[in-house]
Amino acid sequence: MADMLSTTTAAPSVIRRSDYRSPDWLVPHIDLEFDLDPALTRVRAQLSVTRNGGHDHPLRLDGDGIVPLEVMVDGRPVSPDSWHLEAGALILTLPGDAHLVETLVELVPESNSKLMGLYASGGLLCTQCEAEGFRRITFFPDRPDVLSRYSVRMTADKARFPILLANGDPIDRGDLDDGRHWAVWHDPFPKPCYLFALVAGDLACNADQFVTASGRTVQLGIWVKESDLPRTGHAMTALKNSMAWDERVYGREYDLDVFNIVAVADFNFGAMENKGLNIFNSRYILADPETATDIDYDGVEGVVAHEYFHNWSGNRVTCRDWFQLSLKEGFTVFRDQNFSADMGSHAVKRIEDVRVLRAAQFPEDSGPLAHPVRPESYMEISNFYTATIYNKGAELIRMIALIAGPERFRAGADLYFDRHDGEAATCEDFVQAMEDGAGLDLGQFRLWYEQAGTPRVQASLIHDPVTESVELVLEQSLPPTPGQPVKQPMAIPLRVALFNPVTATHHGDELLILTDARESFAFSGFATPPILSINRGFSAPVIIQTDRSQADLAFLSAHDDDPFARYEAMQQLMVNVLIARTSGRPADEQAVVDAIRYTLTDTALDPAFVAEVIRLPSEAYLGDQMTRVEPDAIHTAREALQTRIGVDLEHMWRDIHAGTKANIFSTSPAAKGARKLRNAALHYLAASGASDGPAIAFAQFSEADNMTERQAALGTLANGHSAERDAALDIFYNRYCDDALTLDKWFQTQAFSLHPDTADHVAALALHKDFTLANPNRVRALFGAFSANQWAFHHRSGKGYRMVADCIIALDKLNPQTAARLVPPLGRWKRFDEGRASLMRAELQRILAEPGLSKDVTEQASKSLN
Ligand code: PHE
Ligand code: ZN
Numbered sequence: 001m002a003d004m005l006s007t008t009t010a011a012p013s014v015i016r017r018s019d020y021r022s023p024d025w026l027v028p029h030i031d032l033e034f035d036l037d038p039a040l041t042r043v044r045a046q047l048s049v050t051r052n053g054g055h056d057h058p059l060r061l062d063g064d065g066i067v068p069l070e071v072m073v074d075g076r077p078v079s080p081d082s083w084h085l086e087a088g089a090l091i092l093t094l095p096g097d098a099h100l101v102e103t104l105v106e107l108v109p110e111s112n113s114k115l116m117g118l119y120a121s122g123g124l125l126c127t128q129c130e131a132e133g134f135r136r137i138t139f140f141p142d143r144p145d146v147l148s149r150y151s152v153r154m155t156a157d158k159a160r161f162p163i164l165l166a167n168g169d170p171i172d173r174g175d176l177d178d179g180r181h182w183a184v185w186h187d188p189f190p191k192p193c194y195l196f197a198l199v200a201g202d203l204a205c206n207a208d209q210f211v212t213a214s215g216r217t218v219q220l221g222i223w224v225k226e227s228d229l230p231r232t233g234h235a236m237t238a239l240k241n242s243m244a245w246d247e248r249v250y251g252r253e254y255d256l257d258v259f260n261i262v263a264v265a266d267f268n269f270g271a272m273e274n275k276g277l278n279i280f281n282s283r284y285i286l287a288d289p290e291t292a293t294d295i296d297y298d299g300v301e302g303v304v305a306h307e308y309f310h311n312w313s314g315n316r317v318t319c320r321d322w323f324q325l326s327l328k329e330g331f332t333v334f335r336d337q338n339f340s341a342d343m344g345s346h347a348v349k350r351i352e353d354v355r356v357l358r359a360a361q362f363p364e365d366s367g368p369l370a371h372p373v374r375p376e377s378y379m380e381i382s383n384f385y386t387a388t389i390y391n392k393g394a395e396l397i398r399m400i401a402l403i404a405g406p407e408r409f410r411a412g413a414d415l416y417f418d419r420h421d422g423e424a425a426t427c428e429d430f431v432q433a434m435e436d437g438a439g440l441d442l443g444q445f446r447l448w449y450e451q452a453g454t455p456r457v458q459a460s461l462i463h464d465p466v467t468e469s470v471e472l473v474l475e476q477s478l479p480p481t482p483g484q485p486v487k488q489p490m491a492i493p494l495r496v497a498l499f500n501p502v503t504a505t506h507h508g509d510e511l512l513i514l515t516d517a518r519e520s521f522a523f524s525g526f527a528t529p530p531i532l533s534i535n536r537g538f539s540a541p542v543i544i545q546t547d548r549s550q551a552d553l554a555f556l557s558a559h560d561d562d563p564f565a566r567y568e569a570m571q572q573l574m575v576n577v578l579i580a581r582t583s584g585r586p587a588d589e590q591a592v593v594d595a596i597r598y599t600l601t602d603t604a605l606d607p608a609f610v611a612e613v614i615r616l617p618s619e620a621y622l623g624d625q626m627t628r629v630e631p632d633a634i635h636t637a638r639e640a641l642q643t644r645i646g647v648d649l650e651h652m653w654r655d656i657h658a659g660t661k662a663n664i665f666s667t668s669p670a671a672k673g674a675r676k677l678r679n680a681a682l683h684y685l686a687a688s689g690a691s692d693g694p695a696i697a698f699a700q701f702s703e704a705d706n707m708t709e710r711q712a713a714l715g716t717l718a719n720g721h722s723a724e725r726d727a728a729l730d731i732f733y734n735r736y737c738d739d740a741l742t743l744d745k746w747f748q749t750q751a752f753s754l755h756p757d758t759a760d761h762v763a764a765l766a767l768h769k770d771f772t773l774a775n776p777n778r779v780r781a782l783f784g785a786f787s788a789n790q791w792a793f794h795h796r797s798g799k800g801y802r803m804v805a806d807c808i809i810a811l812d813k814l815n816p817q818t819a820a821r822l823v824p825p826l827g828r829w830k831r832f833d834e835g836r837a838s839l840m841r842a843e844l845q846r847i848l849a850e851p852g853l854s855k856d857v858t859e860q861a862s863k864s865l866n
Helices: 001-010 226-231 233-250 293-310 322-342 346-365 387-404 406-420 428-436 442-448 550-561 563-582 589-601 607-613 618-622 631-648 650-659 668-685 694-705 706-717 723-736 742-753 756-765 777-788 801-814 816-820 824-831 834-848 855-864
Strands: 025-035 041-051 059-061 069-074 085-086 087-094 099-106 117-121 124-128 148-157 165-167 169-175 178-193 198-201 202-213 217-224 257-262 277-281 456-464 469-477 492-500 510-514 519-524 531-536 543-546
Touching: 001 650, 069 087, 069 834, 085 469, 117 543, 124 178, 124 257, 124 277, 148 165, 148 198, 165 169, 165 178, 198 277, 202 742, 217 233, 217 406, 226 233, 233 257, 233 293, 233 322, 233 406, 257 293, 277 293, 277 442, 293 322, 293 706, 322 346, 322 387, 322 428, 346 563, 346 607, 346 618, 346 824, 387 428, 387 442, 387 510, 406 428, 428 442, 428 723, 456 492, 456 531, 469 492, 469 510, 492 550, 519 834, 531 543, 531 550, 531 563, 543 756, 550 563, 550 589, 563 607, 563 618, 563 631, 589 607, 589 631, 589 650, 607 668, 607 723, 618 631, 631 650, 631 668, 650 668, 668 694, 668 706, 694 706, 694 723, 706 742, 706 756, 723 742, 742 756, 756 777, 756 801, 777 801, 777 816, 801 816, 801 824, 816 855, 824 834, 824 855
Parallel strands: 025 148, 217 257, 257 277, 456 543
Antiparallel strands: 025 041, 041 099, 059 087, 069 099, 085 087, 117 124, 124 198, 148 178, 165 198, 169 178, 202 217, 456 469, 469 519, 492 510, 492 531
8 A cells, every 4th residue: 555655645644642742832812804705805814822831933823725925923024034834834933922923815715615714605605614624714723722712804795795704792893885894703712713613695594592591691593595594493493492401401501692503505514513603514404394304303403402512512622632523522412412312202312323323333443444432643634523433422421421320420521511611621631520520430431432443242141040040241352443453341331131031021220330351240039031131222332242032032122121122122133034034044034023013013102113113224234244245135135024024014004104194294203203104114015015005105205295204205116116216206306406405315315225226326316417516415415325325336346336436536626525435435345245345445546546636535545445
């Protein structure tokens, strides 16, 4: 690899956590003046800088793609020989300990296709600064441990940009003679520059208020283009619920007089927590029944909460350096997960969160891009906004909360916020505050931050009828990951219960903490062998291996009183059958059919939970259970089991489908649950091969008064061959071709489809007139979805790999961040047969040979070859 890199691009330099040094210069205050225009924006910055400690280092102001048109110190122009540029940064030698440094730069927002810094989107001007975008706006020490008070003055054409927003509070505004106007905003809270934001545009506002626990009134605004205003109600409700929840659960109030959210169409991630001015990918703000599914509604609620919660976990207490990213992201995901659980169903939310963890984080943790929750090094920080930092990071906080219990966890969180308010902190600071505030010893637990990889725990029960006791033997192992060949045992909290198979009861749930490589735990009072329920609630993010029989799993799938464990037993039952079938071994499909039938007839269950439990594991999850993934065999086995379930329980699917049709649309948890179960029934009914399947799906597609049922019907049809398939796709396109977010669903549904020609469909869609590389949502809808579709993407011809590599190469020239996020699926080659593996490697090599490849894609593709 090393020589290959040197022939193409200079190898990007590696940043190491151990190289951290506190900043040489601080910037207590910054004054910014923007003369805004999409074609040419002028940015004047005035930084008050102070020397930090006794040293004679120059002032280093990061810059990326900007040149200083003026440099002044203390009001006087400095001669060009007292400053220079070094790797984009402005280096300035300063005589004293405190100065006023002023620079002027020019930007062209309308040609900023990276969507980092100041850019244009749908007639708006907006900013994105995390992680290192501020240096594309002005010269500044672009690191999160430099905290400043910001004053921002914006001037722009009043007709095109009537609304001018920035962080903090609006201070003043006025009109100019030439049709332009200006506004000044001031943010009283010192913040790192990654939290800076401004927005200018013709926006309409959904305005509301929130009265905080201490009685302050906060003005809330959700800013969108006028025609989208009717789609902002759900986001506003979510915002107010989030504000109340953070007061109730964490005792944290909002701290400014205004809180604004702006929705933009072109955005690299989900949303951004800029202080007082969150900027969102419009897909996480806009929702109405016509265009948004229940999953979209939940996404809006969760992301609005996530960004709002960052005001404390991220903004008031920020990160010392980017190696600490999980300090804010892991904790904030944990907070938004619990909020969403409180708004809906705890059981279903936990299942969904674990499904996401297993689909995104487990594969990452077992592949070439595996990294610890607190990484040791990176080339490009944008590549580290990963499922490991976010979702595994959240699991770490969840384990601490479980070990501490709710009261002590709250005491730890209080201490953390109080101790570090206004500071840039580390993951270690968080753990220390938890130890001090909650009274825990997290010595060994710290390994969770250091060691990458998913631990495996082998659990076996040994019953002794003479002493009427059982011994639970637990053995843990942690596979090697890049740079970490040898691992130490971790502290793994496992909730367990031992079921009496006759009474279907247990003597209570126990929390065991496994700390050694091998440990055994004794339990008495068992005349007959109990059935093991383990990792209840998914108490630890590990892979459990047990020798439980299919009968034991069927028992737990019917009787476990922990909803996650019940779901998990069913999943394991299904996995065992499917893996056996995949490898040509005999498989008891009847056991799965019976377990599903039992679940469907348990009327005490929440329909949303039933829909989760009866769902077959995805093809990708099945692949993860095999040493060598066999996409075709997995697909065949899963389709066959689906058909069997469809046929054997056909009358039940028909009854459920007919019986769950609502007369009035609602987004209540009960209504959402009914739709989820109804869609699952439709899916199995179609899988049964019943001749009226396509007609029933088409009827649902046509009659639905909501997108949840319409899209599910479209997805069901898209998997098969029928006249209804083509008709529904045409109707959907014609109905939504002017609505970008909804048209994304048309691309995504086809890319996710289990139709045998999906790879060819995707190739054609990439040439469709509505496909564009300029919009990240559209790229993800087509290529993100396609590369997550195991059977289609891993087509043995390699055409799937080639298409994705083509997309990466083309997109890298416009938007390296989004291009780099398409690389990881190609890096899973070690898990596949030699033929596929060499095709995947060839595409990675072809990408790396591309002249001028970005640091982002270079890092991901070169690591993926290892
Ligand atoms: N900090 C954002 C969040 O998780 C994510 C983000 C990162 C957005 C980088 C844009 C750019 O809430
Ligand atoms: Zn976040």
